[in-house]
Amino acid sequence: MGYLEFFWALSPLDLVRETFVHIHAWLSERTVDPDEAEFLADMNRKVDWNDDVEKDEFIGLMEYFHERSSSSEDLSWPEVFISSRGNEYFCEIDEDYLTDRFNLTGLNTDVQYYQYALDLVTDVFDLDCDDDMREQIEKSARHLYGLVHARYITTTRGLAKMLEKYKKGDFGKCPRVTCNAHPLLPTGMADLPHVQSVKLYCGKCEDLYNPKSSRHANIDGAYFGTSFQNILFQVYPALIPEKTIERYQPRVFGFKVHAAAALERWQSSKREEMQERLRETGMEKCFKEDVELEDDMEEDEEEVAGLDGADDVLAE
Amino acid sequence: MSTSSGSPESWISSFCGLLGHEYFAEVSEDFIEDDFNLTGLQNQVPMYKEALEMILDVEPEEDEEEEEEEEEEEDEEEDEDNDVEMRDENGNSVPYRRGAERRHMKVANDITEIESSAELLYGLIHQRFITSRPGIQQMADKYELQHFGSCPRVFCNQARVLPVGCNDIPGQETVKLFCPSCLDVYTPPNSRFQSVDGAFFGTTFGCLFFMTFPEFDVSAKGDPLNLAATHPAYAAPSPTSQAATNPAAAETVKHSRSSSLTSTPVTATVNPNLPASLTPEPLPVQPSHLNGIATSNLAPGLGPGRIHEPRIYGFRVSERSKTGPRMKWLRMRPADMNELDESRRWHDSYGGTEDDVQIGGGGENGGAQVEVPSGRRKKAARSRKRGVGVMDPGAVNGGGLEAL
Numbered sequence: 001m002g003y004l005e006f007f008w009a010l011s012p013l014d015l016v017r018e019t020f021v022h023i024h025a026w027l028s029e030r031t032v033d034p035d036e037a038e039f040l041a042d043m044n045r046k047v048d049w050n051d052d053v054e055k056d057e058f059i060g061l062m063e064y065f066h067e068r069s070s071s072s073e074d075l076s077w078p079e080v081f082i083s084s085r086g087n088e089y090f091c092e093i094d095e096d097y098l099t100d101r102f103n104l105t106g107l108n109t110d111v112q113y114y115q116y117a118l119d120l121v122t123d124v125f126d127l128d129c130d131d132d133m134r135e136q137i138e139k140s141a142r143h144l145y146g147l148v149h150a151r152y153i154t155t156t157r158g159l160a161k162m163l164e165k166y167k168k169g170d171f172g173k174c175p176r177v178t179c180n181a182h183p184l185l186p187t188g189m190a191d192l193p194h195v196q197s198v199k200l201y202c203g204k205c206e207d208l209y210n211p212k213s214s215r216h217a218n219i220d221g222a223y224f225g226t227s228f229q230n231i232l233f234q235v236y237p238a239l240i241p242e243k244t245i246e247r248y249q250p251r252v253f254g255f256k257v258h259a260a261a262a263l264e265r266w267q268s269s270k271r272e273e274m275q276e277r278l279r280e281t282g283m284e285k286c287f288k289e290d291v292e293l294e295d296d297m298e299e300d301e302e303e304v305a306g307l308d309g310a311d312d313v314l315a316e
Numbered sequence: 317m318s319t320s321s322g323s324p325e326s327w328i329s330s331f332c333g334l335l336g337h338e339y340f341a342e343v344s345e346d347f348i349e350d351d352f353n354l355t356g357l358q359n360q361v362p363m364y365k366e367a368l369e370m371i372l373d374v375e376p377e378e379d380e381e382e383e384e385e386e387e388e389e390e391d392e393e394e395d396e397d398n399d400v401e402m403r404d405e406n407g408n409s410v411p412y413r414r415g416a417e418r419r420h421m422k423v424a425n426d427i428t429e430i431e432s433s434a435e436l437l438y439g440l441i442h443q444r445f446i447t448s449r450p451g452i453q454q455m456a457d458k459y460e461l462q463h464f465g466s467c468p469r470v471f472c473n474q475a476r477v478l479p480v481g482c483n484d485i486p487g488q489e490t491v492k493l494f495c496p497s498c499l500d501v502y503t504p505p506n507s508r509f510q511s512v513d514g515a516f517f518g519t520t521f522g523c524l525f526f527m528t529f530p531e532f533d534v535s536a537k538g539d540p541l542n543l544a545a546t547h548p549a550y551a552a553p554s555p556t557s558q559a560a561t562n563p564a565a566a567e568t569v570k571h572s573r574s575s576s577l578t579s580t581p582v583t584a585t586v587n588p589n590l591p592a593s594l595t596p597e598p599l600p601v602q603p604s605h606l607n608g609i610a611t612s613n614l615a616p617g618l619g620p621g622r623i624h625e626p627r628i629y630g631f632r633v634s635e636r637s638k639t640g641p642r643m644k645w646l647r648m649r650p651a652d653m654n655e656l657d658e659s660r661r662w663h664d665s666y667g668g669t670e671d672d673v674q675i676g677g678g679g680e681n682g683g684a685q686v687e688v689p690s691g692r693r694k695k696a697a698r699s700r701k702r703g704v705g706v707m708d709p710g711a712v713n714g715g716g717l718e719a720l
């Protein structure tokens with residue numbers, strides 16, 4: 001019952017509750033051995049079933065559990081790495097890419113036990129060493145894999161793989177209400193390792209957010225890099241989300257708050273200045289509202305022209 | 317009855333103890349018992365009377381005296397024609413007993429309905445309660461204890477958020493979190509809040525809170541995420557230093573000395589500790605208060621150094637590129653906050669005094685400013701009056717309001 005112990009060791013009790021139901025359903029599809037039966041009974045006793053689970057925590061846990069339960073001995077090192085809890089943002093680097101020395105240029109100075117780490121990552125590791133050493137090399141291998149990952153995801157193949165994950169919403173949704181749960185992309189704020197943990201970029205509001213789950217707080221942002229999300233949108237311009245000038249307006253008893261409204265007006269003037277600058281490039285209609293306004297104008301030009309307070313109405 | 321500190325099994329405390337109800341304050345019983353606070357709710361909540369009784373834990377118990385039950389029974393008969401008919405058919409021998417049985421069945425059938433009505437009613441009362449003096453104070457205590465979490469936006473540096481609604485009508489939207497540091501709203505990180513109605517917090521609470529407690533410093537403390545290490549552009553000092561002309565803000569500058577030293581400050585020109593060579597363009601003296609609030613408390617998570625700068629291999633992505641940044645304005649804030657002093661700028665250009673456009677005083681840190689464009693004065697004055705019942709606007713410290 002190795003994986004079950006593992007599971008117990010890693011899962012805080014509050015994560016287990018809903019997971020239990022699914023594990024139960026999953027186990028009932030195959031024969032339950034006595035160890036597992038005991039484990040389930042134990043779980044029943046220990047868990048306070050009145051707690052709730054964050055959805056992504058739950059899914060992560062389930063994936064982790066499934067990964068653990070399938071015979072992990074057969075998996076390659078990268079496969080195990082990718083399916084490990086906390087590594088959900090990574091895509092799998094092609095073996096070809098990983099074994100081409102050209103792609104690893106310069107990384108040997110940054111990674112301890114570089115050769116051993118590379119051997120481990122490419123599954124040709126056969127050094128007989130103690131556990132401490134093995135752990136050191138394992139750590140180096142993860143670091144190496146991350147650094148190669150940052151390079152890989154800006155290649156055609158890598159971009160396509162990350163795009164798939166983006167479309168599935170593997171990186172979460174933008175928490176900003178106005179962004180309407182737009183999917184996020186992982187990004188680094190620095191390209192050097194050990195500077196900043198991974199952040200999430202929303203293409204709609206163009207801002208950075210902290211990952212919800214603490215298990216991502218320790219993932220180095222350099223494993224994704226600062227360029228990736230911008231390259232993705234350059235390669236796939238059709239994916240650039242529609243931007244909107246819609247925003248939250250703080251109100252008190254229905255009134256706008258003067259301080260916030262003054263800032264908002266100032267920001268709007270900055271936006272108009274930008275659109276003015278963009279006019280000569282022909283890209284000044286960059287917001288949903290510009291396009292909509294144009295459509296409306298075409299449809300009922302006269303009505304709009306006759307309406308004095310049209311701006312007020314739109315602003316409400 | 318004094319405040320909410322009732323018995324632990326009260327309906328209110330058990331409601332607030334439910335999973336996902338962590339944001340709720342415990343409405344005091346005297347607030348609910350004051351009919352004035354419930355004005356208009358009768359029409360919004362089905363089974364209003366039963367719901368109110370449930371909230372206040374005054375529902376009759378099973379083991380009550382028969383006499384009381386009789387009275388109850390008679391009350392019911394007055395209300396419901398059905399009961400009267402039943403009694404006519406069955407004669408007088410066992411009407412009370414049968415009635416009691418029926419009542420228990422009815423309770424069992426309706427209990428879930430009353431329960432949901434009670435939750436709706438509590439939510440609507442809650443919306444009003446948290447804009448009242450004791451309610452907003454209770455929420456302040458919860459805010460200080462970090463019950464509402466922090467802003468997910470990286471540049472807000474874990475600023476604490478408040479639960480708000482984007483709508484005052486129930487059933488429209490779930491509860492959101494308002495960040496005073498970026499003046500934006502976010503979906504709570506945990507899915508359990510996706511079943512909590514935003515109207516139970518309402519649209520007014522978020523801003524009223526920070527107007528009521530101007531002493532809450534919403535600017536980031538230090539640099540918990542160590543953004544300064546990430547890129548020199550992000551090492552801009554806490555915008556608090558913009559108000560360094562007042563002693564309190566100068567103190568804050570001292571606290572964040574480490575970040576000031578490693579940075580290329582955009583706005584810290586008023587900091588006398590820095591040599592002149594490090595302070596490129598001197599800014600005019602910054603106002604300590606602007607439009608009714610402390611300048612350092614106005615969206616400190618926005619502005620220079622707090623805007624994401626897209627880069628490819630270290631080079632900034634040009635605005636003129638198709639993939640160039642288009643949303644920076646949303647996170648902008650003037651380096652020179654005088655730019656937001658609209659009335660002064662307007663009067664500098666056109667003459668006149670501020671009193672021409674403002675009702676309700678104003679001044680640097682005055683009472684609630686209601687700024688009313690011409691032709692809308694009446695409406696604004698009326699609405700302001702309406703606010704009195706719930707929250708005396710005189711108690712609001714600073715912060716101006718504008719007509720729609």
Ligand SMILES: [Zn+2]
Nearest residue numbers: 174179202205
């Ligand atoms: Zn967004």
Ligand SMILES: [Zn+2]
Nearest residue numbers: 467472495498
């Ligand atoms: Zn924020």
